[in-house]
Amino acid sequence: MHWVINTLGIMFLSLSLSAQVVSKDSINTLKQQKDAIELSKKLNERKLELAKLENELEKKSSEVDKTAEQAQKSANDNGEVADKLTGDAQDKKLANRASKSAKEAQRDAKKARKAADSLEDLRKDIESLKSKISDDEAKLSSMPGSPTGN
DSSP, X not given: OHHHHHHHHHHHHHHHHHXXXXXXXXXXXXXXXHHHXXXXXXXXXXXXXXXXXXXXXXXXXXXXXXXXXXXXXXXXXXHHHHHHHHHOTTOHHHHHHHHHHHHXXXXXXXXXXXXXXXXXXXXXXXXXXXXXXXXXXXXXXXXXXXXXXO
């Protein structure tokens, strides 16, 4: 009778020990899956941000073209007024017009530079985001808890 109780006691003890080992493995697996899900979420957020930035790219490009065209037009107008002023340097009305034209050309050139800088910054942001997405995809694919991982 004692050997039956001892045998049952050993069985329960061994079952509880093996259950703990499985439990630790399950916890590690769940942690890996959680990390993979978090990385996947971050990756999706970056992809959404990339799509938004790429949509802005066309608008910024047309803005750069438009401001550059306006700056060139203002510079040409300024040149014409300056040429007229050269012919009659004492004309006060023409001098004021030349001054205004020069200020307008300067303002338009500044707008064009800012638009070009903004476009360049946007392109850098897009490239940086693409690089981060690529890194995240590589990391996700190598994670053991990920659907695409080992």
